[in-house]
Amino acid sequence: MTVLVPLSPGNGAELRRAADAAWDVVVVGGGNAALVAAMSARRLVGRVLLLERAPRHMRGGNTRHTRNIRCAHDTSDAFTPGTYPCDELLADLRSVGRPVNATLAELAVSESQTVPAWMEDHGVRWQPALRGTLGLSRTNRFFLGGGTALINTYYRTADAMGVSTVCGATVTDIELDGRDARAVIVEGEAGQIRIQTGAVVIASGGFEANIAWLKRYWGDAADNYVIRGTPYNDGLIFAKMLERGAGSAGDAKGFHAIAVDARSPKFDGGIATRLDSVPFSIVVNRNAQRFADEGQEVWPKRYASWGRLIAEQPDQIAYSIYDIQAARLFMPSLYPPFTASSIAELAERVGLDPGALETTVTRYNQHVCQSVPFDAATKDGRGTTDLSPAKSNWALQIQEAPFFALPLRPGITFTYLGLAVNTHAQVLDAAGQPFGNVYAAGEVMSGNILSSGYLAGFGLTIGHVFGRIAGREAAFHASS
Amino acid sequence: MHLPDLLDPALIEEAQRQLTICNSCRYCEGYCAVFPSLELRTIVEPKDAVHLANLCHDCRACFYACMYAAPHEFAVNIPEALSAIRVETYREYGWPAVASRLFGHGPRGVAVGSLIGIIGIIGLIFAFGEPHRMLARQTGPGSFYVFLPYAAMVTTFLLASGFVVAVMFGSFVGYWRDTHGRLADLIDRRALGAAIGDAFSLKYLRGGGEGCYYPTDTASHRRRLMHSLVVYGFLCDTVATISAAIMQDFLDQMPPYPLLSVPVVLGSIGGIAMIIGSTDLLRLKSRSDTRPAFAKMISKDYGFLVSLALVSITGMLVLMTRETAALGPVLAIHLGTVAAFFVAMPYGKFVHFLYRYGALVQNRLEEDHYARSLEPAKEA
Numbered sequence: 001m002t003v004l005v006p007l008s009p010g011n012g013a014e015l016r017r018a019a020d021a022a023w024d025v026v027v028v029g030g031g032n033a034a035l036v037a038a039m040s041a042r043r044l045v046g047r048v049l050l051l052e053r054a055p056r057h058m059r060g061g062n063t064r065h066t067r068n069i070r071c072a073h074d075t076s077d078a079f080t081p082g083t084y085p086c087d088e089l090l091a092d093l094r095s096v097g098r099p100v101n102a103t104l105a106e107l108a109v110s111e112s113q114t115v116p117a118w119m120e121d122h123g124v125r126w127q128p129a130l131r132g133t134l135g136l137s138r139t140n141r142f143f144l145g146g147g148t149a150l151i152n153t154y155y156r157t158a159d160a161m162g163v164s165t166v167c168g169a170t171v172t173d174i175e176l177d178g179r180d181a182r183a184v185i186v187e188g189e190a191g192q193i194r195i196q197t198g199a200v201v202i203a204s205g206g207f208e209a210n211i212a213w214l215k216r217y218w219g220d221a222a223d224n225y226v227i228r229g230t231p232y233n234d235g236l237i238f239a240k241m242l243e244r245g246a247g248s249a250g251d252a253k254g255f256h257a258i259a260v261d262a263r264s265p266k267f268d269g270g271i272a273t274r275l276d277s278v279p280f281s282i283v284v285n286r287n288a289q290r291f292a293d294e295g296q297e298v299w300p301k302r303y304a305s306w307g308r309l310i311a312e313q314p315d316q317i318a319y320s321i322y323d324i325q326a327a328r329l330f331m332p333s334l335y336p337p338f339t340a341s342s343i344a345e346l347a348e349r350v351g352l353d354p355g356a357l358e359t360t361v362t363r364y365n366q367h368v369c370q371s372v373p374f375d376a377a378t379k380d381g382r383g384t385t386d387l388s389p390a391k392s393n394w395a396l397q398i399q400e401a402p403f404f405a406l407p408l409r410p411g412i413t414f415t416y417l418g419l420a421v422n423t424h425a426q427v428l429d430a431a432g433q434p435f436g437n438v439y440a441a442g443e444v445m446s447g448n449i450l451s452s453g454y455l456a457g458f459g460l461t462i463g464h465v466f467g468r469i470a471g472r473e474a475a476f477h478a479s480s
Numbered sequence: 481m482h483l484p485d486l487l488d489p490a491l492i493e494e495a496q497r498q499l500t501i502c503n504s505c506r507y508c509e510g511y512c513a514v515f516p517s518l519e520l521r522t523i524v525e526p527k528d529a530v531h532l533a534n535l536c537h538d539c540r541a542c543f544y545a546c547m548y549a550a551p552h553e554f555a556v557n558i559p560e561a562l563s564a565i566r567v568e569t570y571r572e573y574g575w576p577a578v579a580s581r582l583f584g585h586g587p588r589g590v591a592v593g594s595l596i597g598i599i600g601i602i603g604l605i606f607a608f609g610e611p612h613r614m615l616a617r618q619t620g621p622g623s624f625y626v627f628l629p630y631a632a633m634v635t636t637f638l639l640a641s642g643f644v645v646a647v648m649f650g651s652f653v654g655y656w657r658d659t660h661g662r663l664a665d666l667i668d669r670r671a672l673g674a675a676i677g678d679a680f681s682l683k684y685l686r687g688g689g690e691g692c693y694y695p696t697d698t699a700s701h702r703r704r705l706m707h708s709l710v711v712y713g714f715l716c717d718t719v720a721t722i723s724a725a726i727m728q729d730f731l732d733q734m735p736p737y738p739l740l741s742v743p744v745v746l747g748s749i750g751g752i753a754m755i756i757g758s759t760d761l762l763r764l765k766s767r768s769d770t771r772p773a774f775a776k777m778i779s780k781d782y783g784f785l786v787s788l789a790l791v792s793i794t795g796m797l798v799l800m801t802r803e804t805a806a807l808g809p810v811l812a813i814h815l816g817t818v819a820a821f822f823v824a825m826p827y828g829k830f831v832h833f834l835y836r837y838g839a840l841v842q843n844r845l846e847e848d849h850y851a852r853s854l855e856p857a858k859e860a
Contacts, residue, residue, distance in 0.1 A: 057549075057551060065547055067507055125688065125689055125690060127510035127688075128510060130509060130510070131516070131847070131850065144510045144511070144688050144690075145507060145508060145510065145511060145541060145542075145545035145688065146507030146508070146545055146547075147507075147547065148507075148545050148546060148547040149507075149541075149544070149545035152544060152697065156698070265553055265554075268547075268552065270505070270547055270548070271504070271507070272504035272505045272548065272554070273504070274504075328522075331503065331504065332500065332503075332522055333504075334500060334501055334504045
């Protein structure tokens with residue numbers, strides 16, 4: 001088995017060599033689901049090719065930014081203390097949004113139980129408890145080093161297993177003969193290349209990095225979104241499959257977003273740009289007006305709601321305003337906050353109307369219920385009275401200079417819309433009939449399961465469960 | 481706090497910038513002590529950057545696991561940034577500053593130093609010894625001292641080691657005052673024991689369990705093993721030297737000692753361990769990825785490793801040639817390389833163990849403090 005060592009940039013020779021062979025399975029994508037599918041296929045067939053669009057240093061899609069995986073388990077162990085039965089995971093999944101396809105959701109949940117052992121078998125190491133049980137969670141396993149380390153491990157393991165991989169290879173089309181894929185078309189430095197294959201697994205992620213696509217639903221507002229993950233998730237092959245009659249699953253307009261620093265990179269800022277200040281501050285829009293209850297939720301749910309809330313504000317921008325007292329209560333931001341000795345001066349710094357911000361802050365300060373003691377560690381019930389919108393917890397008066405402002409924008413994590421699949425991970429057409437040998441795994445099909453909301457670490461679970469199924473089924477198909 | 485004035489502010493600021501990103505991410509906290517220690521801080525002050533820099537064992541796991549490594553615009557490269565501050569630490573706390581500049585450098589410095597050392601030893605031989613017997617075969621008790629009298633040899637090396645120990649003690653105290661403060665905390669029994677364990681097991685060269693990502697992006701325990709060979713070899717040789725001194729000065733047995741004596745057996749084991757360890761570390765270094773490394777540190781590493789290899793190889797040659805006519809020149813070369821090693825000790829890479837040990841004690845003290853801070857919360 002030749003291993004095609006990714007040379008980036010310039011993969012022409014590897015792609016031409018790839019074009020000379022007839023592959024059993026070609027996997028489109030290079031993140032977690034793609035790697036799992038490729039390794040699972042390679043257990044059954046000899047010639048497996050993984051085509052990753054990103055250059056080597058960016059390989060791995062959004063998996064690069066992940067941290068843990070959520071799997072059901074009936075026994076406690078050193079990495080996930082306590083039990084997490086399937087029923088509970090399913091209930092958690094339903095609580096964030098009704099799954100589009102209950103059968104697939106149940107399949108993901110029940111299959112999740114065998115995922116951690118599979119990961120260990122493929123080289124993944126878990127993060128031990130740091131201090132006592134600190135850093136451990138009952139529901140989520142933390143892999144050592146995070147997603148980029150996971151990706152490195154999987155590429156190394158895939159390589160050792162004899163999976164061929166090429167980075168910097170953009171699959172632009174899938175050549176279909178009726179309902180059967182015959183080849184994939186790759187465009188690279190070598191021009192257009194046709195790679196023949198017995199089956200195709202699409203594991204190329206969502207389309208959240210495709211601003212033009214987002215604009216179809218959100219208009220120019222999409223220009224102001226920050227994309228937290230890889231810039232390569234533009235849904236190219238997903239769109240192509242929709243053109244070829246594939247059915248879709250999930251809400252087209254759906255995306256998961258959190259509040260990130262407005263100064264974040266447009267793409268790929270990942271975890272580090274999220275902000276912790278919201279519950280201990282007030283958040284105002286471009287007009288210096290509050291628009292939502294900053295003290296409603298505790299971590300991690302508060303991350304999930306603010307992306308959408310800010311996306312709905314004019315110019316999709318907001319400012320978290322706080323004073324020196326509150327500044328000590330949360331992790332400092334990646335970028336330093338704007339600071340000033342008065343509210344009016346602070347407003348000028350960030351381009352807000354000074355009078356309007358002063359009025360908003362004064363009004364808020366007057367309505368803080370000071371009789372309830374403040375407690376950062378719990379939902380303290382120290383809110384505002386007769387203020388709209390209310391702040392229901394952690395309401396501190398903003399009175400002690402210096403004053404601070406952090407600019408916020410919606411940071412899109414992923415989109416929900418995906419390819420409709422069945423329990424064999426086969427892609428379905430609009431009428432619900434499967435394509436013969438086209439499979440999908442990971443974010444590109446997670447809309448079948450996650451219709452809205454967010455369940456931390458479950459994206460990777462879907463990627464593993466359906467990556468295994470897709471890889472196995474594709475290999476069966478290719479060898480039969 | 482005089483730290484910011486002493487250390488290069490640009491290097492400190494760069495480390496602060498990167499560590500702020502790390503503190504917002506925290507994915508690497510399972511790899512070593514640096515990230516959990518960072519998490520105990522919300523703001524990284526210059527002294528924290530120095531502490532974290534010396535706590536870092538350069539296992540490089542975090543570099544390869546980082547999605548923010550260059551070409552990402554965040555350009556996070558913790559091994560490099562912290563390595564740069566370590567170089568500054570070694571330079572800053574070495575005294576006198578002029579010696580720190582002269583001897584703190586790479587292999588060329590070691591070569592020049594060794595040459596000067598050899599010339600110095602030959603000078604001593606001409607001044608106090610019997611240079612005409614240099615090329616003749618010497619045997620029997622006291623044969624080592626035929627060329628260079630014991631008094632001249634021992635006075636030179638006692639003075640040198642006294643100076644070296646005094647400078648390193650001063651360096652360490654200065655470092656501890658700046659990064660921690662109370663000297664008494666150094667002898668906190670629990671922290672002391674735990675830190676010694678961390679140091680001698682090279683716990684943080686385990687890279688979270690799989691080993692260092694060295695020389696390139698695949699984890700391996702080889703570097704930790706080789707480093708251990710050098711450390712334990714060096715300790716063996718130190719004990720061998722002390723045992724030889726005892727045999728000579730208290731038991732009145734003049735060297736050379738028989739092959740099956742304590743000094744020769746320990747010295748040989750230590751010497752062979754050091755030769756294997758230092759040459760393999762050199763080989764690994766020559767193949768290592770330079771991206772997560774700081775150029776000045778690479779140079780220091782080479783200098784130190786070359787020096788260790790020279791001392792151990794020439795030491796074994798002394799044993800092998802001790803009954804031949806080559807002994808005189810070989811002994812002069814060996815003593816010259818030892819002299820160069822000694823002079824560079826307080827200024828080169830050798831001192832890394834001092835500051836790293838200080839950082840390990842500090843780390844254990846903080847861990848204990850943190851654990852205690854949780855206790856009342858549990859009861860409530």
